[in-house]
Amino acid sequence: MTSEPWWKIFYDFTPFTKSIDEGLRSSMSPFWAVTTEMVIVGILFLLFYAVVGLFLVYWERKVCAFIQNRLGPNRIGPYGIFQTVADLIKLLFKELIPIKNADSFLFNLAPYIVIIVNFMVLGAIPFGKGLHAIDFNIGIFYVIAVSSMSVIGVLLAGWSSNSKYSLIGAMRSGAMIVSYELSLGLALITMVILAGSMQLSVIVEAQRTGWFIFKGHIPAFIAFIIYIISGTAETNRGPFDLAEAESELTAGYHTEYSGMKFAFFYLAEFINMFIVASIASTIFLGGWMPLHIGSWEGFNKIMDIIPPFIWYLGKTFFIIYLIMLLKWTFPRLRIDQLLTLEWKYLLPINLVNVLIMAFLVLMGWHF
Amino acid sequence: MEEQVLNTAINEDEPYLINMGPQHPSTHGVLRLVVSLKGETVKNVVPHIGYIHRGIEKMCESLTYPQIIHLTDRMDYLSAHINNEAVCLNVEKALEIEIPERVKVIRTIMAELTRIQSHQLFWASYGMDLGGQTCYFYGLRDREKVLDIFEETTGGRMIVSYSCPGGLMYDIHPNFQKRVNDFIKYFRSILWEYDAILTGNVIFRERTIGIGKLSLEDAVSYGVTGPSGRASGFSCDIRKHDPYSAYDRVKFNEVLFTEGDTYHRYLARIEEMKESMNIIEQLIDNIPEGPYTVKMKPVLKLPEGEYFQKVETARGELDVFIVSDGNKYPFRMKFRSPNFVNLGVLNHISKEFKIADLVAIAGSLDFVIPDIDR
Amino acid sequence: MNSVVQYFKGIADGIWSLLKGMSVTNRYFFSPGKIVTQKYPNNRKDLVMFDRFKGDLIMPHDEKNEHKCTGCGICQINCPNGSIEVISKTITTEDGKTRKAIDKHIYHLGKCTFCALCVKSCPSDALAFSQEFEHAVFNKELLTKQLNKPGSQIMKGV
Structure with a gap:
């Protein structure tokens, strides 16, 4: 480690994390070492959550502003980058309005469920070489299983608010997420077949000779499109934002929330989008793996100059931009059309695609 | 009804009542719709109006005729100039004044520009009703150009107060013709984007085609006029059937469809923008020379009697009925506003559709709430 | 068979229409030159309103602090909302005649609907609209303005 220059850490975090681990284990018992590591990782994720959430809110506002021929936030800080921080401070100081006749325990619990689910998924995502909190051997299965739990938070929020609009929003959200979960899972399964593993680190490593979207060509591309569509639906974003359709249901399931509890839902939506995008980039676009083409050694060397986590962030933000473009271009679907799209189009195509x-x-026809 | 809305206990056979409005993003103002739902299916819609009733008709009874003009701006604020024109035409008819050709042509151009900007706002807000928020900004971006033309000539953007009995408040600005020509050139070049984003979009078509069908018989019996009526095949364009101002010398098509669904109500407005541009193009380069106003008496007194004038606003037929007792104030003033009549059909066409369709149907009827309440 | 063709044709047409829409929005995202909004409070200095813009009712005074208002009250009669009050007084001119002149020309901005009937009906063109549009004040009384400046006089020959 000492012989390497310090900037090598950006290319591979493994020696760095390993040295921390060894240091901790040498000075305390294994139990406390693991506990300390968990606390450190937890704090890092909290920081990461806040920073990414705030940045995504800002980025979304800028993207939609530029699409709509506007400037977007431009008052606080250069190009308005501190706008979301100011918004957060405002939300922190806002009154949490107690709702008469609401089931206060469930009402307060709902935003936390959504947030906790976010954290659980974040733990399984490889952010860079060696930047991976837990490397399950059933990584994808875990991600699918956990991320579908966020619908419980949404349903609870809608039900416990004791408001008619919230209830309709929550019911829509329930119907939508339950059905789109299916095609989301099948799209990932298509890629699991190609990778031959559910472990995310193995999947990323398998893309050293080329990203899966190129390796699996046609079926991988179809799976990618289906994943983006159903991922957008999973995160309750436009054009699938029926659960909070503002022109129909004012704000849907979080109509009655205010202050920080509303901010939790709002942030969770953006982190969900980030999660969907990062899984897509991990599975289809190679995660932190630089763009490699087969055995072109020279080309691969040049691509390796850019550090892996920059690759990861670049791909993720590209997919986030795609999802935002979808939201800001299309009108919203109706609930029955949404289900038609899933059950009549996405699901059959997906099943054939798996085959x-x-x-x-x-046959070994992939690259 | 009030108690039922507040009541949160729901039985299986009781309707699930929700209040859309008076503060609701998709009612475009302070219209309140009490909607009975079964699941997501709309069973009944009861509009409650009057939240911004200002008593314009009653106020008119204590104002002189030139003063009335500024109130009509505030009825259907998107067809402000056409409302002005309606009252002016009526007063001029009563006084038997011959209006200069120049005034007629300028009024027609302004009326068509008003129609275009109104339909642009319809396009913008309709996209937003259906959840495509980018449409709103593109629509407003183009509408701004029309408003600039208004502002340069009349000094007001929406509330123009440009016509007055006997002519116009001021002559057109020297830049007027150039600006209008520029706008038409620009708008023709940008209309394909409207089609790319909304008209051709598969989600939009799915959302609107076949939704909220209004048959020709119902359109006639409910008195639905304007683009909403013409989408059902009700030939009700007053510009064509009873021409006023300069409409008798221009060639244009009455946009008529037979389907009468939400999509064709939308399409009728898009096509009307194109027709309006045709009308403007025929007139803009040959505005006749002459005075922009007739010298009027300082106090206008209409001879005793009843006077009636109808015009085609951006939303349908606006009728102005004046009863005069020979005084300088009208004895009674009545406006038949198109929005109020069009609202009546909402319950009829939105039954058995989803709540999201209700928003689409209400949006396609293009309400301006101040015109309903007056 | 026909329905199968319809099914796939529907998918292809749908995706094509969606791509067309996305190409428009994507193009705007990458052309920041087409932004139409203005940074309003920052561009106050070079913000030019149209010359006919109806911002605020004023009574133009010349450099000798003279205006054209004779205090006839026609604007007050023509105003539909009662936003103009003309308070006149009788003055004695140098040659010993008494004549009516304006004491205060009160304008209630809060009631005004900018119909321009006062400006149009004024027989001596004493009133005009200014381009000022920032009317927000913290105190309602500030919306009531006196249009003739203190110590001003009527212009000769009006």
Whole structure:
């Protein structure tokens, strides 16, 4: 480690994390060492959550402003980058309005469920080489399983608010997430067949010779499109923002929330989008793996100059931009059309796609 | 009804009542719709109006005729100039004044510009009703150009107060013709974006085609006029059937569809913008020379009698009915506002559709609430 | 078979229409030159309103502090909302005649609907609109303005 120059850390975090781990284990018992590591990781995730959440809110506002021929936030700080920080401070000081006749325990619990689910998923995402909190051998399964729990928070919020608009919003959200979970899972399964593993680190490593979207060509591309569509629906974002359709239900399931509790829902929506985008970039675009083309050694060397986590962030933000472009271009679907899209189009195509991918892998027709 | 709305206990056979409005993003103002739902299906819609009733008709009874003009701006604020024109035409008819050709042509151009900006705002807000928020900004961006034309000539952007009995308040600005020509050139070049973003969009078409069908018989019997009526095949364009101002010398098509669904109500407005541009193009380069106003008496007294004038605003037929007792104030003033009549059909066409369709249907009827309440 | 073709044609048409819409928004995202909004309070200095813009009712005074208002009250009669009050007084001119002149020309901005009937009906063109549009004040009384400046006199020959 000492012989390496300090900036090598940006290319591979493994020696760095390993040295911390060894240091901790040498000075305390294994139990306390693991506990300390968990606390450190937890604090880092909290920081990461806040920073990414605030940045995404800012980024979304800028993207939609530029799409709409506007300037967007431009008052606080250069180009308005501190606008969301100011918003956060405002929300922190706002009154939490107690709702008459609301089920206060569930009402207060709901935002935390949404937030906790976010944290649980974040833990399984590889951010860079060696920057990976837990490397499950069933990583994708875990991600799918945990992320579908956020609908409980939404349903609780809508139900416990004791408001008619909230209830309709929550019911829509329930119907939507339950059905889109299916095609989300199947799209990922298509790629699991190609990768032959559910472990996210293995999947990333398998893309050293080329990203899966190029390796699996046609079925991978179809799976990618289906994943983006159903991922957008999973996060309750436009054009699938029926649960909070503002022109129909004012604000849907979080109509009655105010102050910081509203901010939790708001942040969770953005972190959800980040999670969807980072899983897409991990599975389809190679995660932190630089763009490699087969055995072109020279080309691969040049691509390796850019540090892995920059690759990761770049891909993730590209997909986030795609999702935002979807939101700011299209009108909203109706609830029955939403279900039609899922059950009549996405699901059959997806099933056929899984078959094609399995056939492709069997015949070895992928790159 | 009031108690039912507040009551949160829901039985299986009781309707699930929700209040859309008076503060609701998609009612475009302070219209209150009490909607009975079964699941997400709309069973009944009861509009409650009057939240911004200002008593304009009663106020008119204590104002002189030139003073009335500024109140009509505030009825249908998106067709401000056409409302002005309606009262002016009526007063001029009563006084039997011959209006200069120049005034007629300028009034027609301004009326068509008003129609275009009104439909642009319709396009913008309709996109937003359906959840496509970018439409709103593109629509307003283009509408701004029309408003600039208004501002340069009349000094007001929406509330123009440009017509007055006997002519116009001021002559057109020297830049007027150039600006209008520039705008038409610009707007023709940008209209394809409207189609790319909304008209052709598969989600939009799915949301609107076949939704809220209004048959020709119902359109006639409910008295639905304007683009909403013409989408059902009700030939009700007063510019065509009973021409006023300079409409008798221009060639244009009455936009008529037969389907009568939400999509065609939308399409009728898009097509009307194109027709309006045709009308303006025929007139703008040959505005006749002459005075912009007739010398009027300082106090206008209409001879005793009843006077009636109808015009085509951006939303339908506006009728102005004046009863005069020979005084300088009208004895009674009545406006038949298109929005009030069009609102009546909402319950009829939105039954058995989803709550999201209700928003689409209400948006396609293009309400301006101050015109409903007056 | 026909329905299968319809199914796939529907998908292709749908995706094509969505891509068309996305190309428009994407193009605008990458062309910041098309931004139409203005940074309003920052561009106060070079913000030019149209010359006919109806911002605020004023009574133009010349450099000798003279205006054209004769105090006839026609603007007050023509105003539909009662936003103008003309308070006149009788003055004695140098040649010993008494004549009516303006004492105070009160304008209630809060009631004004900018119909321009006062400006149009004024027989001596004493009133005009200014381009001022920032009317927000903290105190309602500030919306009531006196249009003739203190110590001003009527212009000769009006």
